[in-house]
Amino acid sequence: MHIAIDTSTDTASLALVQDGAILAELTWHCGQNHTTQLLPQLSHLLAQAKLALSSAEGIIVARGPGSYNGLRVGMSTAKGLAFSLDIPIVGISTLEVEAYQHAGRGLPVCPIFNASRGEIATAIYQMKEGDWSQLSGEHLTTVDALCAMITSRTVFCGEFVPLIAAELSQQLGGKAVILSPAAGLRRASFLAELGLKRIKVGDYDDPVTLQPSYLRGPSITQPKHPQKEGRLSA
DSSP: OEEEEEOSSSEEEEEEEETTEEEEEEEEEOTTOHHHHHHHHHHHHHHHHTOOGGGOOEEEEEOOSSOHHHHHHHHHHHHHHHHHHTOOEEEEOHHHHHHHTTGGGOSOEEEEEEEETTEEEEEEEEEETTEEEEEEEEEEEOHHHHHHHOOSOEEEESTTHHHHHHHHHHHHGGGEEEOOTTTTOOOHHHHHHHHHHHHHTTOOBOTTTOOOOOSSOOOOOOOSSOOOOSOOOO
């Protein structure tokens, strides 16, 4: 049994898979409660499937981009499980997971996450003749800049897309294929499918060096009242 963990955004997802079959899956709106909800939900899912954590043979984790807190919690949990159970771990791009769910459409797929400060995190993927490939690497950009580079009908997906759907449609017209919120819900079973392809050929990550991909570091709040220079009192 393999465990897939995705806590990249406000939507969290877990999946248990074995021999390519989905044994159990749970996707829910987590908000910023990854720390308190992840392990209880994993325990619940294992209980539902009547499986023991000790039966896990590998961990597949979404490595981002995404929220700083969510990725930190998901990655540390995944690495902790890999270390404690002495099993392989594989990290998969969250943007790729988002896009892979729609590979069967045969069109370029463009996942979009909100990166704040007026920017988005994105990439472009496509399935051609059974070959899944990345057409554009992960990067930060703006909606206007992204639209300027789109030349053919493209599927747009991700939690942030409904908030910019009108803008995408206005700029791209019929070239923008906008999915419904239900169709765009990111699921850990697809994360598992991508991860199992790597596990099958022995392409594991090093749990020591595997790190989340933020594309941008967390915002650092400056103190409102800087301390005056001087000696510290005893």
